Amino acid sequence: MKTRATPINPKNRFQSIVTDRECDDGWYQDPADEACPDSLATEVTEEQARSIISRNRSPDIPFDQSINPYRGCEHACIYCFARPTHAYWDMSPGLDFETRLIAKPNAADQLRRELDKPGYRVSPIALGINTDAYQPIEKQREITRDILKVLVEYRHPVSIITKGALILRDLDLLSELAGQGLCTASVSLTTLDNSLKRQMEPRTAAPATRLKIIRELAAAGVPTGIIIGPVIPFINDHEIEAILEAGAGAGAERASWIMLRLPLELDELFQDWLQRHFPQRAEHVMSRIRDLRGGKSYQSRWGERMTGKGPYADLVRQRFNRKARSLGLGGHEAEPMRRDLFRRPGGEQMQLI
Template identity: 50%
Template sequence: MSDTDQLMIDDRRRKARGAQSNQTGRFDVARVDISDGWDIPEERTPFETVLHLQDARGMIVRNTSPDIPFDRSINPYRGCEHGCIYCFARPTHAYLGLSPGLDFETQLIARPNAAQVLESELRRPSYRVAPLAIGTNTDPYQPVEGAQTIMRQCLEVLNAFHHPVTIVTKGTLIERDADILGDMAQKGLVEVGVSITTLDHKLARAMEPRVPSPARRLKVIKTLASQGIPTRVMVSPVVPGLTDHEAERILELGAEAGATSASWIMLRLPREVSDLFQEWLVAHVPDRATRVMGHVRDMHGGKPYDADWGRRMHGTGPYAKIISARMALAMKRNGLNWAQKALRSDLFALPPKAGDQLSLF
């Protein structure tokens, strides 16, 4: 039996989870074998979601990647209960000494002081405003947000400062915050992207086990758009040989729901995500596993992933060009090929805080 086989988790223990295994991260030298060698039947409990509270020392994270349209972001949570098997944020859990596998979707970290820290950073004299991205790593509207309300608190701060923000989510909890988002939209301060990978309910449940159904996410687009909140439909990720045939229909339905722009990203398999995704393919769609990975390697120079800027988002080669052409045509046909209006940064202002001296003028 291989090391990978020994680390696979019984289906009964990983019900409604994405990863098949819980291998240690790349920084851990020791590999833990879950078998004690006794071959005695043992009842093992399912993996439950555990939320750890951790005060943040800083919230705004900077990046200089030339193929990313923002230079700063925040993450109210680390790890994501949605459990999307393809999530390119999974490798970040290795920095915590946790597995990018099941730990990523069961061992979550929330930052209860996120809004307070964010406010202090925005008040720094050296701060210069530009759109802030949320949801580019882990989803701010994953299920634990319902009780924690950390994302809502952050939005309240951003609204008070008239600070522009972009949000990416698969979660329906964003509808709860439509009051704040609607207010920000009137001032040209917000844009939301709703991600849809497949319209196949059964496939979505296997690939994104705790994400609201595709139909429900289309309803989110309709709800936000009806309240004047600029909303983008995101075909993300496009899984070659598995979901790519649905791309045009997703864009069509997104436009019908009220989306005014669109974007797409090809499947990305950095670091541990590659093995995790391939395990998932074998377990759920074994008849298509070879074809999917064949396309992936064709688009990344024979490797599961090419992290080079300019190529990692859409891939290269004939297959990638075909997908790109199809997306461009479908976006144009559905009126989604327009860039959203640039968010305003000129309204940014520090709101008064307790103890401030009132102006005499």
Template identity: 60%
Template sequence: MSLLPPRGRGTAHNPHNRFAPTRSEAEDDGWYQEETPQTRATEIRQERARTVITRNQSPDVGFDRSVNPYRGCEHGCVYCFARPSHAYWDLSPGLDFETRLIAKTNLASRLEEELQKPGYVPQPIALGINTDAYQPIEREQRLTRQALEILLRYKHPVHLITKGALILRDLDLLTQLAEQNLVSVAFSLTTLDDELKRIMEPRAASPKARLRAMRTLHEAGVPVSVMCAPMIPMINDMELEHLLEAARDAGARSAGYVLLRLPLEIAELFEQWLQAHFPERAAHVMSLIRQSRGGKDYDSRFGTRMRGEGHFADLLAQRFRLARRRFGLDGRQLDGLDCSRFAPPGAQLSLL
């Protein structure tokens, strides 16, 4: 099997998910033939979700609830921490994750039902955290736009993080939310190198497109920030300061970063990706990752999983602090959103 992925995809591999009851392996039968360029079409399934607001108690993230319109992500980022979640649908965290997608077609009605529940207490909803709310299928599905329309009508605060320039389609809604201090947008920016972006995040917007989108939102009054996530040793970590400076110039006023995380099936996929694209440095990259994770591919402990430990992790953290201070990127916008405006339409009728 070729190490290189199908055209426009992040991985060539489709490993069994950890819940699969059986496993099969392909064997070469000796019949040679020239390989034709691989392609893999995107399939979209529909889901009628029972709930759409997901709660979490993680101390490592700045929100306690999120809404994800889609399962799987066509952007195809090889390192995506959400890949293992595809196993719950009896699908592979590999190629299936970026080609066999699930759209929550009843998202709008479920979101309204949950916001109208008696006793609901508003806090910022993080929209599109597990997978990107502005991945390519959003052009047709429009589930993210439907969610924003509801949140605007309810005056509910929302935070978005994306790699998609498609967010500019919803500038009309975002500016109205921003006027009431109800929205912030973070752009995930991992590299300024188009070729590295192509193999690392094949169907995400180009670095220049993300920076243009950031600048457009900033000029329209929408608060924007940058997430340099993930930082990968010897692959893109050397760009950290340049990423922060470019984001500052595009209007970002706060910043964050995450050291590469390799939970569950992602570790195997990432090592295969390294062998396909960076075989000469693969061993060194994995050595630095393991040095930052207590000798393992991943350390899931709260407090360390986002930053790591050890010499490399400490140096990266120091570089980030110095650069953030130099470029004036020291705020956290999610904390400043206004929850006091929340007003479910028609709520006053319940008093009659």
């Protein structure tokens, strides 16, 4: 599938009956047959969200509130830990996750309602964590921009992680928030190799463009960091030092890393991708991943799921820390964002009206 990370749609874990269509039986396939396209257009349906702020209590995640304007992600990163969530909507974590998206057009209005509740307690909102808030359909939908407008209005702190150049469209809002100590951004920088980028995360911004994003965010006064996420053994792990150097040179202030995670259906999808693109080293990659996860493809234990454990995990940590220190890059979190500026534009008594 051109510009898609995977051509397969494995069943999700809730399906009891599975139907597959085989385009090519090995004998003949008409290249003009539209039943077997070489790519698929993105389909978007709409959902009227009943709530928009998600909350978590995971001790190894540095935020407790997040907003996801979309379900599914057109960026199509093969390693995305969020792919299995598409099963909750009776869709496959495979090609469906990349091509059948759900937008939340009432997100900004719902956010206002939740921020206006008398019992709301201010805590930084992480924007676009499960799926990228700046994926391509945001250009037309502008749901993320509408959310940012609300956060500016309420003077609410927000952090953003993205691979999308569209974030630069919103520099006016982000710089306004950052000027009040209310915004940070992180750019996911997984490789400097354009060929690997196209295979691994086909619809994301190119490596050079992501460095441009860092430069322009930093120039606008937005505290910006990089995330090497994920580190994939024998695929991009050799780039750790080069990525840190490039990020620091572009103006990043901090850096962090995450080891590849393969929960649920993602295990099958990633292994299929390995066999398609790196068949000679596929078993070597998976062997190292299992070493990191106690003999399994994935281990969900808090404190270990983001890094794995064992000699290889220790080596990655040491390499990363040594290089980051030499470049003056801080840890994962930026300076704490302000919470004392929060206001309700309608006034604190508006709920009584």
